[in-house]
Amino acid sequence: MAEIEQKLFLNLRYNHHLSKFMDEQVLDPQTILMQTANNPTSGTIGQPITYEKIATRIFANSKEASGAVAKEIADLIRKKQKEGKSCVLGLATGSSPKTVYAQLIRMHKEEGLSFKNVISFNLDEYYPMEPDSIHSYHRFMKEQLFDHVDIPKENYYLPSGTLPAESIPDFCTSYENKINALGGLDFQLLGIGGNGHVGFNEPGALINSRTRLITLDHSTRAAAAMEFGGLHKVPRKAITMGITPILNARRIVLLAWGERKAGVIRQSVEGPVTEHVPASYLQAHPNVSFVVDESAASELTRVKTPWAVDTVVWDNAMVKKAVSHLSTTLRKPILKLTDKDYNDHGMSDLLAQHGSSYEININVFNQLQHTITGWPGGKPNADDSNRPERAEPAKKRVLIFSPHPDDDIISMGGTFQRLVDQGHEVHVAYQTSGNIAVADDEALRFMEFALDFDQNFDIANTKTKKLFEEAKNFLRHTKDSEIDTPEIREVKGIIRRGEAKATCRFVGIPTSQAHFLNMPFYETGTVQKSPISDADIKIIEEIIEEIKPHQIYAAGDFADPHGTHKVCWDAIEAALERSKHKKFMEDCWVWLYRGAWAEWDIYEIEMAVPMSPDQVLKKRQGIFKHQSQKDGVVFQGEDSREFWQRAEERNRGTAQLYDDLGLAEYEAMEAFVRWKF
Structure with a gap:
């Protein structure tokens, strides 16, 4: 580290712009290194501590x-x-x-x-x-x-x-x-x-x-693999x-x-x-x-521990956040936290305002306990005052929005299955075709199957044969500057539609309740999408009007503001804004799930649906229906695990967190946050 610090000082000293800054400030090397030290500093008494340099x-x-x-x-x-x-x-x-x-x-x-x-x-x-x-x-x-x-x-x-x-x-x-x-x-x-x-x-x-x-780091190339259609296509060097x-x-x-x-x-x-x-x-x-x-x-x-740097308002959300963080940090169940634990970790003013640790612990424990339910559609004929969902109507119309044709099963497959098993009318709206996530080899395999099928059964369709032959030739000779033709995108879309229908049959809903919206913003043939338009919003508005759902589930993974999940949510949000005045919307609740990449923080979760070992295995089998996304998936990203592995580890991690906080122990859990109008 001493060598790096010396280089830092030399760069500052001899850089034309920064040397002028140094001369004006009369800074010496020790002062510079102190300014980049790892200790928090505070300007004056009464001002918040800052850890940010x-x-x-x-x-x-x-x-x-x-x-x-x-x-x-x-x-x-x-x-x-x-x-x-x-x-x-x-x-x-x-x-x-x-x-x-x-x-x-x-x-x-x-x-x-x-x-x-x-x-x-x-x-x-x-x-x-x-x-x-x-x-x-x-x-x-x-x-x-x-x-x-x-x-x-x-x-x-x-x-x-x-x-x-x-x-x-x-x-x-x-x-x-x-x-x-x-x-x-x-x-x-x-x-x-x-x-x-x-x-x-x-x-x-x-x-x-x-x-x-330079030679690119593996993690950089892996992050770019989505755009290039596979890690092997990402250049190894850059200027x-x-x-x-x-x-x-x-x-x-x-x-x-x-x-x-x-x-x-x-x-x-x-x-x-x-x-x-x-x-x-x-x-x-x-x-x-x-x-x-x-x-x-x-x-x-x-942001993560604001009470450590400044005075905070100890409202319910802040208390829940702080106590769950304290429990996780100390690896102690919530009900075992003591006054000393609070005082030793900058939370003495919470004790002063809200009483003893015992009372605070009980309050937060109960709130977390009430998020757990095996009845995501509400439990009929039950007291729902401490449940995340309403008991009535006992049989609900449910609309699951899936940005890609597999997000429904990957992100909330256990809840999807539970809703169907408990007798609710479940519809899935696949917002995009997902065609760019199908590898060229997979598309070629399906086209060759279609051609062989026609030939073996003596089905004369020269138009289809010509189309497929042209598509095969394009894929074998395509250049980086070219995007898939509309015909190839249609073939890839058919593959993903078929997989989505297979999942619906596996879960137990008729394919008539699978709705393929094919939102226009997605159909560019590249990772770069068009902005959402009125046409995209209208498609969402119309499916909501058609189903008149009591529950809507939508992807809440907004890690990339230009990513498909975020754009799909923007269209849903705009459609809900247009529809909120309608009578049926008074009975509609919206729940957000997350994908295989991340999960809600424990203090954010408002509904946690537990899964047994058998249900985890059944969810895995449902994910396997998406065979084009299983091995060598185009958008693997930095994470080398397959989607089913990511989902299982995430679901098990959520259950383990509840267990660590002192709540019931389950095999796995899917978590949701309610979005309110």
Whole structure:
């Protein structure tokens, strides 16, 4: 660590912009290292303690956050225009800045924001990579920003993924020289990888690193596998701007959305400066901000344990959060927590306001106990005052929204089965076709089956044969710059529809109660989707009107604000807003489930449905009906487990948590949070 600290100081001392900052502040090496120490600090008496060494702004959602960042960039562009100067921007790719770019486009079209004085430099590019590939950052920037504003073509620069290997060092030097000749970057926009990388500066990158060719970390490639259609298709190398040119920018803003970034945000903001988390190097910069949504901020001390840094209002939600956290931290059941445990962990004022630990423990224990039910549709003829769902009507119409054709069984398969077994009328609305998640080999296998079937049974269908032959030829010769044809997407969609119907039959509902909505926003043929439109919302509104449900279940996994789950929820929310005045909606409750990636925090859960070992096994068998998603799934991500394994471990983990807190012990549990109008 001493070597890293020395490099940190040397970079600060000799960096032109930061050395000026140091000279003004008269900082010595020890002061700098103290500023990046791992101890919490407090400004003055009475002010909250802060563990954060980077200014971090938390917004309710990524849309609000992106609007604030876009405004800052627009204000800087306009300021430079008034001064008759160029505005030199460092730009990022990935899902995080998409809404920022969308806001800038809106400002250009609606408010007259001009980009004629903007000169931009992108952080990175895969290598090798053709510029017209659907995976190219050249193409990304043109589609997300450049083609929609008036920036001159000669004013934007990106690393080239087509250079001969021997030319890369000279190119990288020239790239930085161009930036320096313009006086450096006025503003650098960053995202952050799950392993803490900025640009493609992976763990192990040194603070004095320059623009260069690098080898991508496995976790970075795994995270990108979804977009490329498999890990084996992700390039192993990339050209990236180094840490030094990033730190040379006069202003840096880093964006992060969703709970999957929460851990690395805490490490970067509150942890030590380390090469293992390259984003932590930003602690040394005098003008940097992290802009995050509530989910990405969830692991920060001031969010996760706010009572540890400031005075809090001890309402019921805060008490439940604090007590469950204390129990988990101490590995003690809730009913065994003592006054000393509360006092030793910064919760003495909770005792002062709400009485003894015994009374608080009983209250929280009972609340958690009341979330557990084996009757997700409500228990008929029972006192429902302490149950999560109503007893009446005894037989409910249930509408499960499944963003993809397998989310229903993966995320709430046990509850799905329980609802059917208990006599409710269950409908499933599959919101998208899920076609891009079907591998080409799987599609070819089904097309060959169809052709062999026709031939063996002497079914003459020359049109179908011609279509399939053309599709097979396309798949065997497709290039990265090409997307699947509509015919291939239809074949892949048929595969997923068939699997969804098989699941419904397995659970015990007629396929007439399986509704395939095929929302238009999804049908682009790529991971990049269109924004939701009125047509998407109307489709949801119509199925709600048709079913008139007493219960709606919907996916509540919003880790990626541009991901299918979040977009599907946005359409549901908009449809519910349009429908809420209708009479049947007075009796409709909405429950949110989560996917195989994460689970609700224990203090958030409002309904927990236990599962026996036999029910866990039956859920697994239901997931197996989705054979195209079982082995070598396209969107495996960083997690190498199959979906059934993720779901089982998540469900068992939820049950274990209830057990650890001192409640009943079950094999597994599925958890839900109620969304209220």
